[in-house]
Amino acid sequence: VIDWQRRADRAEALAALLPAAAQALRFLAALTRAQGEIYQHIAPRVPPGPAPAEFLLPHAAPLVERVAAASPPALAAAGRALSQAEWASLLAAEQADKVTGRDRAGALSPASFWARALLHPFWAAAAVQLQGEAHDGEGRCWGCDAAPLCGVLREDREAGAAIRWLCCGRCGSQWRYRRVSCPACGEEDPERLPRYSAEEIPWVRLEACDACHLYLKVIDLDRAQDAEPVADELGALALDLFAAEQGYRKISPNLIGV
Ligand SMILES: [Zn+2]
Ligand SMILES: [Zn+2]
Numbered sequence: 001v002i003d004w005q006r007r008a009d010r011a012e013a014l015a016a017l018l019p020a021a022a023q024a025l026r027f028l029a030a031l032t033r034a035q036g037e038i039y040q041h042i043a044p045r046v047p048p049g050p051a052p053a054e055f056l057l058p059h060a061a062p063l064v065e066r067v068a069a070a071s072p073p074a075l076a077a078a079g080r081a082l083s084q085a086e087w088a089s090l091l092a093a094e095q096a097d098k099v100t101g102r103d104r105a106g107a108l109s110p111a112s113f114w115a116r117a118l119l120h121p122f123w124a125a126a127a128v129q130l131q132g133e134a135h136d137g138e139g140r141c142w143g144c145d146a147a148p149l150c151g152v153l154r155e156d157r158e159a160g161a162a163i164r165w166l167c168c169g170r171c172g173s174q175w176r177y178r179r180v181s182c183p184a185c186g187e188e189d190p191e192r193l194p195r196y197s198a199e200e201i202p203w204v205r206l207e208a209c210d211a212c213h214l215y216l217k218v219i220d221l222d223r224a225q226d227a228e229p230v231a232d233e234l235g236a237l238a239l240d241l242f243a244a245e246q247g248y249r250k251i252s253p254n255l256i257g258v
Helices: 004-017 019-045 053-070 073-080 084-100 110-130 229-235 237-245
Strands: 150-156 161-167 174-177 195-197 204-208 214-220
Touching (some): 004 019, 004 229, 019 053, 019 110, 019 229, 053 073, 053 110, 073 110, 084 110, 161 229, 195 237, 204 229, 204 237, 214 229
Parallel strands (some): 150 214
Antiparallel strands (some): 161 174, 195 204
16 A cells, blocks of 8 residues: 555655755655655556556646646647557556566666656555555566565564565565565575665665676665655665766666656
């Protein structure tokens, strides 16, 4: 379940702390507030299966207008230029990709960015309906089969250990995953799973894999209780720059394609 208000507030709070990511975080805050409103509207009557175009189309142009001021100008212009027919075909294409597991995230066009932004509250509502079917141990989202955007560490008092959860950027689901294992390729040799951190954001850690050269960021919720996975992942831009220098690629790109 996504707490839209908390994500937006956290993004704004981090924007004041992390100048390098401030613009992206303010954009996330605006987008999240708009998505939260759409969620409130659609969640009580989400149909099973893919959303028919007419279910989401009334929210499409208003979404672009709500966030245009905080958006990169070219992205806002691309969103405003979309006709209803284009919106409908983008929404259908994104939902078909979700079903087939095709991942075009690496080359996200501005048009598909908007389609995903509109689908995010829908996918979140659909995942909430599936709750209870969660399972442990897989490297992909149990709700929608996306690769994880990031992870969080959360203390399990009964087990007396921190448990790693993976977080889906597409539908907002979280699921437990082994601490020492690459979610992309399953590598389990600790020597090949280096971890890095950055001074300005010590509660976020870069977890890389020297077998597949992919990485994701993991947020330690015991060190930052206000943290919200999507906002903190985006804010920890310094770690992405470092990862790129080291030749690692992210398992699943975030909102700004990093
Ligand atoms: Zn998901
Ligand atoms: Zn790997």
